[in-house]
Amino acid sequence: MSTMSAVGRVALREMRTRFTAKAMIISTAILMVLIIGAIVAVSIVTSKPAEELQVGLADGTSELDDALGQAAQAQGASLDLHTGLSDAEGRRQVLDGDIEAFISGDAAAPQVAFDGDPDAAIMDLVGAAVHDHALATAISDAGGDPEQVMSAVAAAAPTPINLSEEPGLSDLDPVTIISTFTILGFLLFALIQSASMVAVGVVEEKSSRVVEILLATIRPTQLLAGKVIGSGVVALSQVIVFAAAALITAKATGVLEGFTFDFGGAIAMLLLWFLLGFAVYVVLVGGLAALVSRQEDIGAVTTPMVFGMMVPFYLGIYLVPYAPEALATRALSQVPFFSPFMMPVRVAFGTAATWEVVLAVALCLLFIPFLMWIGGRVYGRAVLNTGGRMKLSAALKG
CATH class of the missing domain: 3.40.190.10 (Periplasmic binding protein-like II)
Structure with a gap:
C-alpha cells in the first residue's frame, strides 16, 4: 500500500468516525443555535427605532x-x-x-x-x-x-491633516478589524478542537490496543498523518459551517447593511492561517498524546500546547492594536508559533508589508517539516508503549 493511499484511508476513517459521533452533532447544533441567536439579538437591539x-x-x-x-x-x-x-x-x-x-x-x-x-x-x-x-x-x-x-456658516469647518505616516483610527476599516478578530476566534476554536480530537483519538487507539493492529499494515507516521488530516478536515468544516451560518443570519437580519464585507477574502485568510497553524500545533499534539496511555492523562500533554495557542492569540488581540509597529510585534509575527494569530491583525491594521506576510508564510512552511519529524518520531516510539507515561526525552532518544 502506497503512503498516500494509507494516509487517505486513515483520514477517511477518522472523518467518518468524527462526523457521525453524537457528541459532535449535538455540540455543533448547540453552537450554531447560540451563534444565530446572538446575531438575531444584536439585530433586534441595533434595529430598535429611535423614540420619536x-x-x-x-x-x-x-x-x-x-x-x-x-x-x-x-x-x-x-x-x-x-x-x-x-x-x-x-x-x-x-x-x-x-x-x-x-x-x-x-x-x-x-x-x-x-x-x-x-x-x-x-x-x-x-x-x-x-x-x-x-x-x-x-x-x-x-x-x-x-x-x-x-449655508456659508454650515460649510465653514477646519480640515484636519495627519502628518504622521502611521494610519489614524479614522483611516481603519472597523468591519475589517472586527471580522479579523472574529476569524482569530474561529481559528483558535478550530485549532483547540483539532488538537483535542487528535489527542483523544490517539489515546483511545493506544489504550484499546487497536493501534497494534493498525501498525501491522501501515507505518506509525502514516497513521499519525491520517489522523491529523482527518481531524483537521472535521474541525475546519465545523468552523466554515459556523461562519456561513453567522454570515447568512447577519445578512438576513440586516446587521451588515451599510457595510462592505469581503467574505471570499475572509475565508481565504481563515484557510491559510488555519492550515499553517494546524500544521504547526496539531502535529505536535498527536506525537505528545502518544506519551500517555489513559484519557485522564491527556491534559498533562495537551495543556501546554493549548496555553501555547492562547499566548499568541492574546498578543494578537492586545499587543498588535496598541503597538503595531513595535520591534517586538514585528519580530514575533514572523515566528511560526505566533504568526497565525498576529500577522492577520497586522494586515487588518495596515502595518504589515506584503514581503512581511510572504516571509511569515515561508518561515511556517520551512518549519513545518521539522515539527512533523519531531511529532512522527515521538509518536512512532511512544505509541506502542503500554506502561506508564513515557518521558519526552526517552521518546526522542529511542
Missing part, C-alpha cells in the same frame, strides 16, 4: 417651526411637532402625557413646559432651533440673505 419626540408648539411661537425641524434633522432626532396649540391646550396635553413638552412665548426666548424634570434632548433641540432662528432674524434685519449666510 412628541413636542407641542404654541400658535404665537410658530416661527420656530422650520428651525425645530432643521435642528432635529441635524441632530439625527425624530420629531413629531404638534403645532397651533393654545397655551391651555398645550399644557393640558403635557400633563395628560400626549406630548412630552410644550413650547410657548417669544420665539427668541421661549418657555418649554414639562411634566417633571426637563428632558435634555428636547432642551438641546430647542436651544439649537432658537439659536438658528435668532441668527437668521438678525441677518434678515441687517439686509442679508439668511439662507445664503446659514
Whole structure:
C-alpha cells in the first residue's frame, strides 16, 4: 500500500468516525443555535427605532417651526411637532402625557413646559432651533440673505491633516478589524478542537490496543498523518459551517447593511492561517498524546500546547492594536508559533508589508517539516508503549 493511499484511508476513517459521533452533532447544533441567536439579538437591539419626540408648539411661537425641524434633522432626532396649540391646550396635553413638552412665548426666548424634570434632548433641540432662528432674524434685519449666510456658516469647518505616516483610527476599516478578530476566534476554536480530537483519538487507539493492529499494515507516521488530516478536515468544516451560518443570519437580519464585507477574502485568510497553524500545533499534539496511555492523562500533554495557542492569540488581540509597529510585534509575527494569530491583525491594521506576510508564510512552511519529524518520531516510539507515561526525552532518544 502506497503512503498516500494509507494516509487517505486513515483520514477517511477518522472523518467518518468524527462526523457521525453524537457528541459532535449535538455540540455543533448547540453552537450554531447560540451563534444565530446572538446575531438575531444584536439585530433586534441595533434595529430598535429611535423614540420619536412628541413636542407641542404654541400658535404665537410658530416661527420656530422650520428651525425645530432643521435642528432635529441635524441632530439625527425624530420629531413629531404638534403645532397651533393654545397655551391651555398645550399644557393640558403635557400633563395628560400626549406630548412630552410644550413650547410657548417669544420665539427668541421661549418657555418649554414639562411634566417633571426637563428632558435634555428636547432642551438641546430647542436651544439649537432658537439659536438658528435668532441668527437668521438678525441677518434678515441687517439686509442679508439668511439662507445664503446659514449655508456659508454650515460649510465653514477646519480640515484636519495627519502628518504622521502611521494610519489614524479614522483611516481603519472597523468591519475589517472586527471580522479579523472574529476569524482569530474561529481559528483558535478550530485549532483547540483539532488538537483535542487528535489527542483523544490517539489515546483511545493506544489504550484499546487497536493501534497494534493498525501498525501491522501501515507505518506509525502514516497513521499519525491520517489522523491529523482527518481531524483537521472535521474541525475546519465545523468552523466554515459556523461562519456561513453567522454570515447568512447577519445578512438576513440586516446587521451588515451599510457595510462592505469581503467574505471570499475572509475565508481565504481563515484557510491559510488555519492550515499553517494546524500544521504547526496539531502535529505536535498527536506525537505528545502518544506519551500517555489513559484519557485522564491527556491534559498533562495537551495543556501546554493549548496555553501555547492562547499566548499568541492574546498578543494578537492586545499587543498588535496598541503597538503595531513595535520591534517586538514585528519580530514575533514572523515566528511560526505566533504568526497565525498576529500577522492577520497586522494586515487588518495596515502595518504589515506584503514581503512581511510572504516571509511569515515561508518561515511556517520551512518549519513545518521539522515539527512533523519531531511529532512522527515521538509518536512512532511512544505509541506502542503500554506502561506508564513515557518521558519526552526517552521518546526522542529511542
